[in-house]
Amino acid sequence: MNAAAGSAARQREGIRYVRTFLFSMQIDSPLARLHIATKFVGVLLISLVIVRQMSMHDPDPAGAVLLAVLSLVALLMSGALVWLFRSYLFVIFPMLTMLFLTWLIFNPDRGTQVYFERPLYDGTLTLALSASLAALVLFPMIYYRLARSLSWGLVGGLALALALAWLKLNPRLVLAQVPFFHPLSLIVSDKNLVVAATKVFGYATMVFLSLTLVMTTRDAETLGAMQQLGLPYSVSFFTSVMLRSLSMAVLDYGTIRQAQVARGVDVQRKGVVGRILDLARVSVPLIVTMIRRSTEVGDAVNARGMTRLSIRPVEYRETRPIRAVDLVLMVLLVALAVAVLVFQLNLSRLIGITVASAP
Amino acid sequence: MNAVEIQDLHWRYPAFVGSENPWALQGVSLQIEQGEFFGITGTSGAGKTTICKFVLGLIPHAVKIPMRRVNHHLRGSVSVLGEAVTVVDPQAGPHPQTGEPLGAITRSGIISPRVGMVFQDPENQFLRMSLLHEVAYGLQILGLPKDEIERRVQEALAMVGLQDLWPVAEYLHPADLSGGQKQRVAIASFLAMRPEVLILDEPTSDLDPVGKHEVVAATRRLKQLHNLTVILVEQDPDVLASFCDRVALVSEGRVELVSPVRKFYSNMDLLSDRGIYTFEVSRIAQGARMHLGDGIPLSVEEAARAFPRDIDGSALPADPPPNQELLITVDDLWFRYEDGTVALKGADLSLHRGDFLALLGNNGSGKTTLAKVLNGIYRPWKGNARILGRDISQPRVRAQLPRSVGYVFQNPDHQIFTRRVYDEVAYGLRNMDVRAEEMHGRVLEALGAVDLLDKQDEDPLFLGKGQRQRLAVASILAMKPEIIIVDEPTTGQDFRMVTSIAQLLQDLHARGRTILIITHDMTLVTNYCKQATVMLDGRTVFHGTPRELFSNSEVVRATGLRVPQAIALSCAIRAEEPDFPLLLNVPEWLAALSRQNSRV
Numbered sequence A: 001m002n003a004a005a006g007s008a009a010r011q012r013e014g015i016r017y018v019r020t021f022l023f024s025m026q027i028d029s030p031l032a033r034l035h036i037a038t039k040f041v042g043v044l045l046i047s048l049v050i051v052r053q054m055s056m057h058d059p060d061p062a063g064a065v066l067l068a069v070l071s072l073v074a075l076l077m078s079g080a081l082v083w084l085f086r087s088y089l090f091v092i093f094p095m096l097t098m099l100f101l102t103w104l105i106f107n108p109d110r111g112t113q114v115y116f117e118r119p120l121y122d123g124t125l126t127l128a129l130s131a132s133l134a135a136l137v138l139f140p141m142i143y144y145r146l147a148r149s150l151s152w153g154l155v156g157g158l159a160l161a162l163a164l165a166w167l168k169l170n171p172r173l174v175l176a177q178v179p180f181f182h183p184l185s186l187i188v189s190d191k192n193l194v195v196a197a198t199k200v201f202g203y204a205t206m207v208f209l210s211l212t213l214v215m216t217t218r219d220a221e222t223l224g225a226m227q228q229l230g231l232p233y234s235v236s237f238f239t240s241v242m243l244r245s246l247s248m249a250v251l252d253y254g255t256i257r258q259a260q261v262a263r264g265v266d267v268q269r270k271g272v273v274g275r276i277l278d279l280a281r282v283s284v285p286l287i288v289t290m291i292r293r294s295t296e297v298g299d300a301v302n303a304r305g306m307t308r309l310s311i312r313p314v315e316y317r318e319t320r321p322i323r324a325v326d327l328v329l330m331v332l333l334v335a336l337a338v339a340v341l342v343f344q345l346n347l348s349r350l351i352g353i354t355v356a357s358a359p
Numbered sequence B: 001m002n003a004v005e006i007q008d009l010h011w012r013y014p015a016f017v018g019s020e021n022p023w024a025l026q027g028v029s030l031q032i033e034q035g036e037f038f039g040i041t042g043t044s045g046a047g048k049t050t051i052c053k054f055v056l057g058l059i060p061h062a063v064k065i066p067m068r069r070v071n072h073h074l075r076g077s078v079s080v081l082g083e084a085v086t087v088v089d090p091q092a093g094p095h096p097q098t099g100e101p102l103g104a105i106t107r108s109g110i111i112s113p114r115v116g117m118v119f120q121d122p123e124n125q126f127l128r129m130s131l132l133h134e135v136a137y138g139l140q141i142l143g144l145p146k147d148e149i150e151r152r153v154q155e156a157l158a159m160v161g162l163q164d165l166w167p168v169a170e171y172l173h174p175a176d177l178s179g180g181q182k183q184r185v186a187i188a189s190f191l192a193m194r195p196e197v198l199i200l201d202e203p204t205s206d207l208d209p210v211g212k213h214e215v216v217a218a219t220r221r222l223k224q225l226h227n228l229t230v231i232l233v234e235q236d237p238d239v240l241a242s243f244c245d246r247v248a249l250v251s252e253g254r255v256e257l258v259s260p261v262r263k264f265y266s267n268m269d270l271l272s273d274r275g276i277y278t279f280e281v282s283r284i285a286q287g288a289r290m291h292l293g294d295g296i297p298l299s300v301e302e303a304a305r306a307f308p309r310d311i312d313g314s315a316l317p318a319d320p321p322p323n324q325e326l327l328i329t330v331d332d333l334w335f336r337y338e339d340g341t342v343a344l345k346g347a348d349l350s351l352h353r354g355d356f357l358a359l360l361g362n363n364g365s366g367k368t369t370l371a372k373v374l375n376g377i378y379r380p381w382k383g384n385a386r387i388l389g390r391d392i393s394q395p396r397v398r399a400q401l402p403r404s405v406g407y408v409f410q411n412p413d414h415q416i417f418t419r420r421v422y423d424e425v426a427y428g429l430r431n432m433d434v435r436a437e438e439m440h441g442r443v444l445e446a447l448g449a450v451d452l453l454d455k456q457d458e459d460p461l462f463l464g465k466g467q468r469q470r471l472a473v474a475s476i477l478a479m480k481p482e483i484i485i486v487d488e489p490t491t492g493q494d495f496r497m498v499t500s501i502a503q504l505l506q507d508l509h510a511r512g513r514t515i516l517i518i519t520h521d522m523t524l525v526t527n528y529c530k531q532a533t534v535m536l537d538g539r540t541v542f543h544g545t546p547r548e549l550f551s552n553s554e555v556v557r558a559t560g561l562r563v564p565q566a567i568a569l570s571c572a573i574r575a576e577e578p579d580f581p582l583l584l585n586v587p588e589w590l591a592a593l594s595r596q597n598s599r600v
Helices: A002-012 A036-053 A063-079 A084-104 A129-145 A151-166 A190-215 A220-226 A234-262 A272-281 A285-301 A323-339 A347-351 B048-056 B130-144 B146-159 B162-169 B178-192 B207-225 B235-242 B266-274 B279-288 B300-305 B365-373 B395-399 B421-431 B436-449 B465-477 B495-510 B520-530 B545-549 B553-559 B566-574 B588-600
Strands: A017-019 A024-026 A113-122 A126-128 A172-179 A182-189 B002-013 B025-033 B037-041 B073-079 B081-088 B102-108 B117-119 B197-201 B227-231 B247-253 B254-260 B325-334 B342-352 B356-360 B382-387 B406-410 B483-487 B515-517 B530-537 B541-542
Touching: A017 B436, A024 A347, A036 A063, A036 A190, A036 A220, A036 A323, A063 A190, A063 A347, A084 A182, A113 A151, A113 B254, A129 A190, A182 B495, A220 A234, A220 B178, A234 A285, A234 B406, A272 A285, A272 B227, A323 B566, B002 B227, B002 B566, B025 B048, B025 B227, B025 B254, B037 B235, B048 B081, B048 B117, B048 B197, B048 B227, B048 B266, B073 B227, B117 B178, B117 B300, B130 B146, B130 B162, B130 B178, B130 B436, B130 B541, B146 B162, B146 B178, B146 B207, B178 B207, B197 B207, B207 B227, B207 B235, B227 B235, B266 B279, B279 B300, B300 B421, B300 B566, B325 B365, B342 B365, B342 B515, B356 B365, B356 B495, B365 B382, B365 B483, B382 B395, B421 B436, B421 B465, B421 B495, B421 B515, B436 B465, B436 B495, B495 B515, B520 B545, B530 B545, B530 B553, B541 B545, B541 B553, B545 B566, B566 B588
Parallel strands: B037 B227, B037 B247, B117 B197, B197 B227, B342 B541, B356 B515, B356 B530, B406 B483, B483 B515
Antiparallel strands: A017 A024, A113 A182, A126 A172, B002 B025, B002 B073, B073 B081, B081 B102, B247 B254, B325 B342, B325 B382, B530 B541
C-alpha cells in the first residue's frame, strides 16, 4: 500500500508513465499512439518475413540486419525505461551466441569456401567401460556419502575423468558400436557463417519486437480492441475479469511470500526440491484468498448493474480509431511481406552480396 | 414514503456440504425513511451485511437455492422505493412428487441503478483496468451518452476528493492507487450512477481516521443535495453519531433496537451486553454511576460540562521507566521501493526489552515499510538499523531475522500455509529445523497461549476470522522471537474481537515479550500500549508515552491522529483547570472517580 501511496505523490505531479503488460511506458511515446492492431499485425508479418529470410537456400543477411536494427530502434522508441528492460537485453546476447555455435555445428553446408573443418562425431555410438567412466560415476557417489552434497562431487568426477583421458590413463573395454544419427563435423564455411548470422539477427528481431509489443500494450487497450473486432461482450468481459483477478493474485502472492519469509523459509539453506516445496506451499493461501475474493467480485459486478450477460455496456473511451498512420504502416508491412514471400525479394542479392551453395 | 421496508425477513444461507446452516436472519423488520442517513451496527456475523444484500436484491436473486426449497431458506418481503424487490409466496412451487408447496420468490430483484452498494474490500470491487473506466462502468451499463458519462465521472471524482486525478484517470491502473484511494473510487463508482439509496458496508476499514471522516462527510453532502437515502454499516460510534439520523442494533439475525443516535447510545447496558462499541465518555459516566441531568454524555464537550473538576491526580499511575536494554535501534533509515518510491526518509526508532510500542501514522506514512525492514523482508537503502546489536544491512544478518523478529500480517488468510492447525504452528519451526521433541512442546505451548489447544487437528480454513488471527499469532509465538510485530490486528473487527486480541497481546507482554503494534485504533493505544512512535511522510516525528502523545496538541494536529475521548476530556478540562490530572483511558478515569467518591 505504501508503494501506491508513493505513486500518489507522483499522481499529483502529473504522470508520464502508464502501466503496461510488462513494465510501463511513456504516455505519449510514438508507439503508444499506434493502434494495437497495427502493432500486432506488424509483429506477425515481420516474423513471417524473418522466417523466409532465414531460409537455408536463399538467406538474406542484409535484410535480417536491417530488420534487427529497425526493431531495436522500435524497442528504444517504445517509451519504456531502458534500465527496466536492460537485463532482458543482457540475457539475449549469450543466448544468441549459443544458438550461433549450434547452427555452425549442425549445418554441414560447405558453401563455396571452407575455412575450418573438424570432425566431431563419426556416426557410431561406442558402448564401452573405461577408467574415466568409473571415475565419473564413483567419485560423486563417494563424495555424496561423505559430504551430503552433490554439486562439487559432480565437478570433481568430471575433472578426474577428463584428467584420466588427457593423461592417457584410460584403459577401456569396448562392448559394442552402434550406428546412430549421421557424422557431425564442425565446419566453418562462408555459407554456414552467413546462415548462422542471418538466424541470429532474425531471432533477435523477433525478441525485440515481442518485447516492444508487451511493453507498449495496456490491458485496457487490448479489451477495447477486442470490442472493436466485434467479439461478443461476454468474451471481453471475462478477459477483463481474468486480467483483473490476475493483478489481484500478483498482489496477494507478494504478501503471502513475505509472510512465508517471516515464517523462516529462508533461514536455512535449502536445495532445489526444498525451494520448490516452499513455492508449492504458497498455493494454499493463494487459492483461499482468490476464492474468498471471487465471491465478492461477483457481488460487485451484480451491484453495478451487470446482472445478465446479455447487457452490452456502451463504448466510452475504450477503443481508439485506426488513424492514417496506422493504415500507412499496415500497407507498408503488407507490401513488405508480399515482396519477400511472393516475389522473393532478397536485399542481400539486390545490393550484391551472394553466397552460392557448393555444387 | 419509506425508502426501504423489510417485513419479517428470515434467511438461511444454503449449505452445499455438511449440515444445515442456522438462520442468519430471524425475523428482521425495518423501515428506513427516504432521505434518511441510517446507521446499522452490530458484531461480526450478526447479519448486517446480509440485510444490506437483501436491500440490493443480491440475496436471494443472485443465490442458488438448492432444490428450489424456498420455504426452507427464506420468508418475508423486501421493498425498496415502493418497488417490491423480494416477495415470497409460500404456497407456490409444488414439489414435483409430493405436491407439497416449496415456496417461490416473485418480483424483480436487483434494482440498479436506484440502489447502490459499496462493499468492505475496495480491491475486490475494482472491476476495470483504469480509474476512468472503473467509475464509468455503471454508466456504460446504463447506456448513457458519452458526454453525460464524462460529466458524471468528473463530478463523482470531485465528490470523493479525487478531482486531481481526473486528467490522468485513463492512465491510472488499480495497482497505482492506495487502499484509501480505492475506497474512494468504490464510492465514486456508485455516486456517478446517482442512486436513490446508497448502502455503505463498512466502507472505511482501510482508511485512517481523517480519511474515514472525509469519505463519510462527502456522502452526507451528497445526501443533502440529492435527497439520497444512505445506509451505513459501521462499528465506530464516532462516525455513526456524527452522520446518522437513526441507528439500528443488529444482533444474532434480529434488529434489537432502532433509535435516534442520542437515544441509541444511552442504552449502555444493552449495547455493552451485545459487545457494541460505545463512547468512552458514556462508559466513564456509566461506570462511575454519575447522575447527570439530561442523559448520558456522548461527546467530550458534553462530558467536560458535566464531569466534576475536583479530581485528585496524585494517585495517577506513573509511567514505568523503560528497560535500558535496547533491542532495536534505527537511526536515519531510508528505504526505496523498486519503482523509485522513497517510503522512508530518515526514520528513527528505538525499542527496549519489554516495551509495548505502538507505531502510528496515517496511510502511507511508512510504518508498515519500517516494520518490514525490521523483519528482514525489505533491505534498507541508507542509514543505520541494528537489531540485537547486529547490523541488518548485512544480508546474512537479515536472513536470520525471522528467528528474532516475528511478524504477524494483517490478513490471516495470507499466512496460513497448511491444512491442520498443529502443522500450521509447526511450519515455522520446521523451517528453523527445530528438533521433533522440542517442536511438539513449543507448538502446544503456543496453541495454549492463544487458547486453540482443542482445535489442533482442525483445518485452519474453517476457523472463524478471530481464531485464524489467533492462530497466526501462535505460529509466530512458537518461533520464540525476541520481538513480535503485529500489523493492524484490529482492522474491521468488532469490539469483542478487538478486546480479545488486545488482551492476548497484553498477556504476552506481561509474560515478558517485547511487542510492536501497528494500528489506527487509538483506543487500543491508550488502553494497552506503553510507548508510541508516530511517523509522518517517512520520518519519525514523535516518540514518547501515549499520555505525552495525546496531550501534545501540536503533534496531534500535524499527524491527524484521532485523540481518544478519555484523554481528550482530560485535556479539555485541563485547559480551564491546569491542575486537573491527565487521565489517559477509561480505567484511569473510573479509578480516579471512585477515589473521589470514597473521599466524599
